[in-house]
Amino acid sequence: MAETEQQSGSTLEDEAHEVPGGGVAFMVPKKEISMVPDMSKWRRSQAYADYMGFVRTLNEGVKGKSFTCDYNVSETVEKLLDLLETLDRWIDETPPADQPSRFGNRAYRTWYAKLDQEAEALVAAVLPADRCAAAPEIAVYLRESVGNATRIDYGTGHEAAFAAFLCCLCKVGALQADDRLAIVFKVFNRYLEVMRKLQKTYRMEPAGSQGVWGLDDFQFLPFIWGSSQFVDHPTVEPRHFIDERVVNEHHQDYMFLECIKFINEMKTGPFAEHSNQLWNISAVASWSKVNQGLVRMYKAECMEKFPVIQHFKFGSLLSIQPVKP
Template sequence: MGSSPEDEMRISFASHTFIVPKKEINMFPDMGKWKRSQAYADYVGFVLTLNEGVKGKKLTCDYQTSGPVEKLIVLLNTLDRWIDETPPVDQPSRFGNKAYRTWYGKLEKEAENLVSMVIPSELSAAVAETAVYLKESVGNPTRIDYGTGHEAAFAAFLCCLCKIGVLKVDDQLAIVFCVFDRYLQVMRKLQKTYRMEPAGSQGVWGLDDFQFLPFIWGSSQLIGHPTLEPCHFVDEKVVNEHHKEYMFLECVRFINEMKTGPFPEHSNQLWNISAVPAWSKVNQGLIRMYKAECLEKFPVIQHFKFGSLLAIDPVGS
């Protein structure tokens, strides 16, 4: 993108009215509104643009990190530090440690301050709107659970930062390999520390209890790999050797760490994917599955919030 569209974007935000995002999908029939919405088109477009951007590239490849990317890492490091400062409490039930609510309370109080360190002062009007997606991206304090809807809120947060021009097209690799990867590390630590329940999990029939996007982007990374084929990710030795280079393998490594028993039993869908002959086919299949199993499922999307940047208005209105 040249300088002119960005300049236009900046100018248009001078008179733009930001809106604190709110729920719009209250009943199943509202799902039609979501699929026709500008928000759906923008969100899917964002996911697919990044999918294309990371194709065939390792996590360890060279990419530039801009100021805003570095500030996002500072923000995520703060969330990580708060986990260390908020140890789990003794309680009778094994899952859903109540200390998570204390941790979440800090984020709720500080979210706008954290986001205002990433967004430049001339765009400070966008802080309240974008901070909502950050708060929604770390799990639910009532149920002490986390799932793909929360992950989608973090992607929406990054999408909003792109729409207001804080993150640029040049940041694509850093968005996935630096920011999103750090987000995943913090979420895994949350899940382990507070024994969070999977939100809306389909058990063994879901792809994974907690994440979906890193499987999409991670399979894109592996497209055209000279030696690693989909059948290799069920081999623990291969996973341990390459997980630092490929998101997909890092996800599998985390599953292996968290679950016991034979892989085909605890992760049946992933096991089936290992039979697909090529990573490009895996990638296309996962995009279709993501739309069907996450973006078009009422239990996931009913929690999504809409403002001025991710609008419920129909495309082109």
């Protein structure tokens, strides 16, 4: 149960939103991790357990399945696709500004201001009528998922906010267990398309990039779920994803290869030089080992790194409270 009592220094919008008929008190999420020692609170939190559980559940769900397999597409999934279509349309309506600096086009701020203003209404349109009280809480994760308007950058922390947004929709019952495949193959995949369009249109900087030592400048989760798709694949092995012919042949069916295709389009020079970590992964013997290694790497490089988690926000659905024994 979220606290309804206001903390000192909080604003009116931090007050909890009660669901009609009682039950869970929703609250506008806020930052709780302000110093490195706070990371232990995060690792023990219900939010961490729920978030990583969500990532693993989807990872298991897509194992060995391509985009072309049969799966359920619910009304909520269709509404989420409409939401992402709206964000895509706004990019078309907000062309890049003419400016001297090559990166960080300021027109992104105009685009972001529209989302900032409309986020609650967009989320309310996705939620069942009896869960609309959750919109202010869940909308925070949508706003956080598209990059930072001050720095005009985007990175794995923003991607994590979108996964948190989807996790919250599951927790309020808007998305169900049989939506698992559609969450990854339809919704998350469409989100990636919109983010790539944002990155290209407004020349966004990678947030907290580790350069050549990072897995990718912008994303991580599609490599995890994408490698799971390939588990037990009869012909494509990890060594094949650096072959452009294989990428061009299979990218429409597999998320991992779609990511590689985007890297190939955006970067020049030998793959081993601009994407060294991925080059190393191509030498791993099996996709199941790649997948297990990427989950470990995600925890170490994203989920347990203070520069990423200091921006994460906690409410009633993803709570900073310790996991109950």
